[in-house]
Amino acid sequence: MDVAGTVALSRQSGLDREMRVIANNLANMSTPGYRREGVVFSESVKTAQGEADSISMSSLNTRYSDVAAGAMRSTGGALDLAIDGEGFFQVEGPTGARLTRAGAFMKDANGQMINAAGEFLLDGGGAPILLPPGSIDVEISADGTVTAGGDPVAQLGLFVAAEGASFEREDGVRFRSDQPFEPAPDARIMQGQLEDANVSAVGEMTRMIEVQRAYEFSQALQEREDERQRAVVRTLGQAPQ
Secondary structure: OOHHHHHHHHHHHHHHHHHHHHHHHHHOOOOOOOOOEEEEEEEEEEOOOOOOOOEEEEEEEEEEEOOOOOOEEEOOOOOEEEEEOOOEEEEEEOOEEEEEOOOEOEEOOOOEEEOOOOOEEEEOOOOEOEOOOOOOOEEEOOOOEEEEOOEEEEEEOEEEOOOOOOOEEOOOOOEEOOOOOEEOOOOEEEEOEEEOOOOOHHHHHHHHHHHHHHHHHHHHHHHHHHHHHHHHHHHHHOOOO
């Protein structure tokens, strides 16, 4: 393949993947605790021999999660929780312990606090939080103390990934690490609130337009290069006068 076509296709491939990331961010704007995802492009430059121009190739090889806090929304639900500060809830499911900012919890038939995926909300010691049968007036204080009917029943834990440990996105609301999580002593819990996704509709739509225009520019470049090559072939194929 010609150089111009290869360069344009490398750019279009990355833009197509970025467009999918943007679309996923927009689709999850109403998902509590969702963390916006972004991409980073890298550039490889090959120096040409002699007086020829160098060749620059772009590729999308890094994706990252924006961990900035989203807006807080009051729900009044006793088991709807949000976090003020840097920290995450720890939940456990079939694949192990995960960190999340999604704080919409409920009580299952056994009295354990779970999320919509059926994962258990864990206390400071890593054990599922169990509410007594028929418990009423459940209150969760800023420091994580869980009381039911005025009696303390659990101590909810907030965590962060250990320094130097991996922090990998599993989906839009869950993260895993290769090391045990550490307590987040400065984070506070807000009962009766949920944290919305940290996605800006205006920002994502603006970026979507920019990506679309860049894609169209690359497509136009390929079409112009194709026409140039066709013109050269036509010229060379003409019989001498």
